[in-house]
Amino acid sequence: MGDLARERVDFRFKGLPPQAEGLTVAELSERRLNLFTDGFTTPVLALSAERLEHNLALMETYATRHGLAFAPHGKTSMAPQLFQRQIEHGAWGITLAVPHQVRVAREFGIDRIFLANELVDAAALKWLAGELDSDPSFRFVCYVDSVRGVELMDAALREAGASRPVDVVVELGAGEGARTGARTEAECAAIADAVAAAPTLRLVGVAGYEGEVPQADGERVRAWLRRLVALAADLDKGGRFAGLDEIVVSAGGSAWFDAVADVFAEIPELTVPVLKLLRSGAYVSHDDGHYRHLTPFNRVPEEGALHPAFRLWAQIVSRPTPEQAFTNAGKRDAAYDIDLPEAQVVRDARTGAVREATGVAVTGLSDQHGWVRTEPGAEVEVGDWLGMGLSHPCTSFDKWQLIPVVEADGTVVDYVRTFF
DSSP, rough: OOOHHBBBBTSTTTSSSSGTTOHHHHHHHTTTTTTTOOOSSSSSSEEEEHHHHHHHHHHHHHHTTTTOEEEOBGGGGHHHHHHHHHTTTOOSOOEESSSSHHHHHHHHOOOOOEEEEEOOOOHHHHHHHHHHOTTTTTTEEEEOOHHHHHHHHHHHHHHHOOHHHEEEEBOOOOOOTTTSSSSSHHHHHHHHHHHHOOOOOOOOEEEEEEEGSSTHHHHHHHHHHHHHHHHHHHHHHHHTTTTOOOOOOOOOOOHHHHHHHHHHTOOOOSSHHHEEEEEOGGGGGGOOOHHHOOGGTTTTTTOOOOOOOOOEEEEEEEETTTTTTESSTTTTOOOHHHSSOEEEEEEEEOOEEEEEEETTTEEEEOOOOEEEOOTTTOOOTTOOOOEEEEEEHHHHTTSSSEEEETTTTTTTEEEEEEOO
């Protein structure tokens, strides 16, 4: 990650102190500036150093306890520094969704990638063939969910002159009306036949996403996961995985990984060992909304708890009435696709004291303003900083290119670079 540390800070990176212009990220980190008193401008998104480390360690422990390999979904953060920390905390590799994301991960040395999508783009397949041929240590696995997709992959890889086959897993759809994936076991078998006939591909397992199960609850999700396991067993019984060292069985978003752990613990003995691959990604920062309500740790509190690591700081820039205030953070700065930001604390502009944001609520967002309702007794002034929790990490990271990592006392110890 040395290239990131050597990148120079300039106008591209919002929220950073103007006096940081021209410093490298490493030089800026070494200064250990204070988020509140050393020139950071609002709005600014901060990532808690302590909570980030807690979340990384918790999911490492969870995966180990349940005998799961872990390939967290990198589309959440698109931050190679966080990919590396996830791998240092035991991750098998990184899951991604589209070719651009794979290129980012490869640029920063990620050598195991699970693409949770069918890859039929000829240009991307040509690039992938080159990566696989030039680096024997690079492991890549992606979905296939149609015979047509297999045909397109095979044609593109033949055209590219690929010498290494691309590893694929048959994606089982989560049900009628769900997202991608073959809908029936018969379709999955036909796809497996097509892969067997394509010398540029190698079938290594099965996968899917239980978060798309219609009307998902514990019973329905577990029933679908058992279908996925049964599909793996049937394909193995039919000799589809002959010659492999391991069979990949993969699922797992951020809402039902407890169900994945339960059902994957029931996987019967197959002809070769099974790589039970979990792909949850939102845990790295967690949130103060969507995943706070959905996290499986609510159902299994004895296993621990994730901590929301994001806080968006904005400034009160207008106080037109006793019931209304406006911040300088809007849709360009805060996730709003699921929940609005949650007002949590106010930092007094006069004293620097931080208090709970009692009687303060964000009611809407414009492009560059936050609409804030204040109840009687909520003493909020122009110039105060409002600290807000965010919902949905995937649309929080993507609005910021360089995110300060901040200790509890406000000391900035690192900066996370994103690539969306």
